Amino acid sequence: MxxxxxxxxxxxxxxxxxxxxxxxxxxxxxxxxxxxxxxxxxxxxxxxxxxxxxxxxxxxxxxxxxxxxxxxxxxxxxxxxxxxxYVDMKVFDLLKFHATIRGMTDKQFKTALERVVHDCGLSGVIHRTVGDCSKGFKQRIGxxxxxxxxxxxxxxxxxxxxxxxxxxxxxxxxxxxxxxxxxxxxxxxxxxxxxxxxxxxxxxxxxxxxxxxxxxxxxxSAQGLAQLTLEIQDADENAIQEMKAFIPSLSIHTLESSEKSSFVTLEYANTSDPRKEIFDYAVKNQWSILEMSQSKTNLEDVFRSLTQKGDQGNA
Ligand SMILES: Nc1ncnc2c1ncn2[C@@H]1O[C@H](COP(=O)(O)OP(=O)(O)OP(=O)(O)O)[C@@H](O)[C@H]1O
Ligand SMILES: [Mg+2]
Incomplete structure (x- = not known):
């Protein structure tokens, strides 16, 4: 422990x-x-x-x-x-060197060598120079x-x-x-x-x-945020931004517009499901929704939101 x-x-x-x-x-x-x-x-x-x-x-x-x-x-x-x-040493000599530093006897080293060569898969490189081994093998040697x-x-x-x-x-x-x-x-x-x-x-x-x-x-524990990405035709940008006033549980994450379409990512707690309200709002504004896809939070999102906290000054 x-x-x-x-x-x-x-x-x-x-x-x-x-x-x-x-x-x-x-x-x-x-x-x-x-x-x-x-x-x-x-x-x-x-x-x-x-x-x-x-x-x-x-x-x-x-x-x-x-x-x-x-x-x-x-x-x-x-x-x-x-x-x-020590890249100039042979793998065997390097391990012997560290065993000596640890105060191990020759007999103890022999047993230890067999164990680490087996456990770390080193039999092919034991007489090679450390510097000549691949990076993966260097990690095994480490x-x-x-x-x-x-x-x-x-x-x-x-x-x-x-x-x-x-x-x-x-x-x-x-x-x-x-x-x-x-x-x-x-x-x-x-x-x-x-x-x-x-x-x-x-x-x-x-x-x-x-x-x-x-x-x-x-x-x-991150309370799983769900994301909904929409591709909308004929949307007025102000109306997109004003959606939050009608559906407060949303945060409007990204907004990109090409000539024909607007791409909007909406984020909300997994515990709520505002999809019907979003759809009603789209109908009211006469938007043509070309695509609507939902994705759940993954661990990468949790990591990013936790480790960017300090930089962004928000949760
Ligand atoms: N010897 C040192 N003297 C002064 N500041 C140091 C020293 N070592 C680390 N720091 C500072 O302490 C903080 C933490 O550094 P540390 O190396 O522990 O981070 P880390 O999470 O291992 O980062 P990395 O992913 O880059 O390896 C950093 O701000 C770094 O600049
Ligand atoms: Mg580090």
Missing amino acids: IKVDNLSKSYGSIEAVKSLSFEINDGEIVGFLGANGAGKSTTLKVMTGFLRPTSGNVYVDDLNILDHEREIQKRIGYLPELNPL LAVAMIHDPEILILDEPVTGLDPNQIVEIRQLIKQLGKEKLVIMSSHILQEIQATVDKIIIINNGELVAEGSSEELIA
């Missing part, structure tokens, strides 16, 4: 993380999401003991990071952002480095960013496999990259928690 408790971290006057609290249980794979600069890497660095918190604490089972940094680091495997590896001491927890900072779509699928499958036995937290600024891998999602924005839950829970 990991518990982040009221964690804040500032760099001088920059408050990167603000009173952040969340818990992750054993056996969970959690996606840690936020836009660029949201504070993901800072949070993960504090969780791994690489940075001291400004205030607050991080607990791993019965230990806390302020008092038991070394002990906690034994329980954690960390894949840093951009996966810095994971093997993070796992050489058989930690219970994996903290992965943007593990799939920069990979091609095939490599993303491969690394996702690998992480999912590892997540069967370990607690995994992986960050990303792209929802689709990790949505398929994780059990739970934590979203931060400007260093603060904005949402936490399964994909389904997040969509439900």
Whole structure:
């Protein structure tokens, strides 16, 4: 179990993380999401003991990071952002090097090597130079480095960013496999990259928690907005804008006009259904509706609305 408790971290006057609290249980794979600069890497660095918190604490089972940094680091495997590896070393030598740093004996290393080569699918590249491996294999090597001491927890900072779509699928499958036995937290600024891998999602924005839950829970808690897109012929733009006065539950999202048609996207809470009122309004204004299509909120919309909050100054 990991518990982040009221964690804040500032760099001088920059408050990167603000009173952040969340818990992750054993056996969970959690996606840690936020836009660029949201504070993901800072949070993960504090969780791994690489940075001291400004205030607050991080607990791993019965230990806390302020008092038991070394002990906690034994329980954690960390894949840093951009996966810095010694590119001139052979994969074998790199893993041996990290095992030595961890104080492992030759015998312990031999067992650990077999385990990580098997778990990370490295048998084909073990005698290759790191720099000659593909980006996907470099991520596997980074994971093997993070796992050489058989930690219970994996903290992965943007593990799939920069990979091609095939490599993303491969690394996702690998992480999912590892997540069967370990607690995994992986960050990303792209929802689709990790949505398929994780059990739970934590979203931060400007260093603060904005949402936490399964994909389904997040969509439900965003009260699911429905969208209706209309293509209307012969519509007067003022009449389109005035529609809100007649149907207050609507927000008129976008408005584009070509020579012949106006395209309007209307948004309303899933709990209401103003379609009949919209249709009546169209008839009253003698609009010809060429197309009317409805779409429900998806997780991407929830993420966008939560992480653009600060920028737009509205919900
Ligand atoms: N060493 C540092 N010194 C000063 N400010 C920093 C430092 N590291 C990060 N920051 C600032 O702290 C904030 C959070 O940065 P952080 O790297 O944690 O975000 P992130 O969510 O990981 O972003 P990204 O998606 O770009 O990796 C940003 O405003 C960043 O500019
Ligand atoms: Mg980062």
